[in-house]
Amino acid sequence: MKPINWTQFLDLLGESKLLELNEDHLQQIVKLPKAKMSFQQLEHYLSNEFQSTKKVDRSKWHQKDKYLLIWCVVKLAELRQIKFNELHQKGVFEELASILELPEQFLLVKWMSLLKQNLKEIPWTQEEDEILIELRKKYPNNDWTIIAEEFISITKNLRYQKQIRERYNNVINPQINKKPFTDQEKQHIMIKAYQMKKNWAGISKQMPGRTDNKIKNCYNSIVKKIAKKIHLDKLDLKQEQLILKYIQKYNTYNPDFLANQIEIDHRKLSHIKVEHVNENSNTSDHQIFIPHVIPRHQTVIPSVQPMPLLYNPYYQNYQQHRYFGYPVIFFQSNAAMQS
Template sequence: MQSLKWTEFLQEIGDSKDLDLNEEQLKQIVKFPKQKMTFQQLEHYLSNEFKVHFNQDSNRSKWHEKDKYLFIWCVAKLAEKRNLQFYELHHKGVFAYFEKVLDLPEQFLLEKWMSLLKQTLKQLPWTPEEDQILIQLRQKYPGNKWTIIAKEFTYLTKNLRYQKQIRERYNNVINSKINKKPFSHQEKYALMLYAKKMNKNWSGIAKLMPGRTDNKIKNCYNSIMKKIAKKIHLNELNSQKEKYILKLIKKYHTCDPDELASQIEKVQTNLSSLNESLNTFNEQHLISPILPSFQPIQLIYPFCYFQPNIGFPMQFFQ
């Protein structure tokens, strides 16, 4: 038997409950599940499995494919009916509404929706008020507590921003400890050595370069690589070519594209000169002598005498 709130929800969305979801649009916003259901299957699942799995006596927290489809279906239908943008859902009380419809806590539903969002989803521009709230939350929760920060941030601002977006906003933009000055030559050289030694572990390298974020470090690395590759005529960078460039940087103690190109040119010039000298010397002094076309043959007989300075034996018999 369906709850009264579910019945009211179906009445609000009307005949749209029998229409297919706009999968093409939804796949741009959320990780759309492979498991799909008709409206009749969805209602049966809600009554016989979903509510049983998530009743008060259950500790189930894993989000199954059918659970995802049911939730996305509900949110999409309500958003379409109320003409809501997806970034407005929390602000407009959608998850509070479904707390009663699906009989699950609003915070739980919000977390599940955030986990379904694609990381490339475009959001509204950040406001100064959001930045200030984020700074305060970061001071309240130091360390690697971005999940907690993301939850509180969403409740305080009513704007839906996923955890990665919040972390990157703080680390790359508003953190007062960020060094926003251009990388010095010494920093660039150290960065390239770290990248070679630590296999491009950007977060690990950031710990060794105070004030520099992992994102800025990665961008600086890529910029240096492209400039060097262009200067020494390497096209289409790949892992092998990057390793080659890193070896050059370590060998010649510089990551400046012009200096590296100059060093490589000097080596090539020296090698070319050396080859020319060797070829000239060979032509003048290393002419092979004409040797006999036969090899000395040693004959073993009694009373054999070998005459000196002759390449073959002279035999005398008694």
């Protein structure tokens, strides 16, 4: 395919360059940037700002840069009648490299960063797995950017860098231990989940052969079993933290034991101690009453019962309070207080 520049590209597009992008369709494939431009705005941007900054080595593009890339990919795909999952195989980014005067691999990485997950969830083939294993042997020092670039170049399949890394680490790594978790490992996971705030990657480093994804799944399974035992259909963060604290406290993740202990503690907390009204008070009813919380200066009750002052005329109006000196509220029934 003969390389073309921007001017030749626009000539090939003809009147179609003036047509707006089908955003409803594109939103299913890529993350559309907020900055949108008409063709005239886009051409002005490319001729001025983009041309002056495109050679600058920057890992993060501006919103207008992203829109320009999407526009070019869509128009070129329409022109060549190429499906989105065939862009790389059909040489779209190779041609786009000559149009925008940027490296093909650079444009491919930028495009992949815009893709939505559903387009990347294509079933892996055995051939892809074998190629990925060999590339990991070639680059053992976690250089996933280089591995992703070579992988795409060899297979001609679009795979996002994160997708490639997770495929190797969680599925095809020969060092993965695929046996069921032991009781000791489960206990370690539950203890560390609380201490390390569910840092699965950090926990996996302490458990050689166990992936962070498998560790997270094991944790969620245990927590759900405990929640079911204590009749919780849905867990919120507070309830989950409570379960983790019980696991720490009793050093066990056994659902039956923890559910029983949580129930016991709940009963203790919900038990209310009540005090009977003094039998000598001669109140009209003997309801059990739990006093409301009153300021400290009102709730100090004398240790010696004061004598009723019945004969002094000054106190005739207080005879109805038989134990002068106590707060009146202390002797009131629930019904009286509510009224």
